[in-house]
Amino acid sequence: MDIIRIIIAILLPPLGVFLQVGFGGAFWLNILLTLLGYFPGVIHAVYIIAKR
Secondary structure, three states: HHHHHHHHHHHHHHHHHHHHHHHOOHHHHHHHHHHHOHHHHHHHHHHHHHOO
């Protein structure tokens, strides 16, 4: 299941984080990072998924 989440995180980073942690602080941080730049959002999303 983690591979599917990582693929989703590459395509839509906030969705990947949401599937992992829900509406937590990491989700809102990822939205902010994705708005500031796509790649910081992807890196953060993959980190959150790999960490848990």
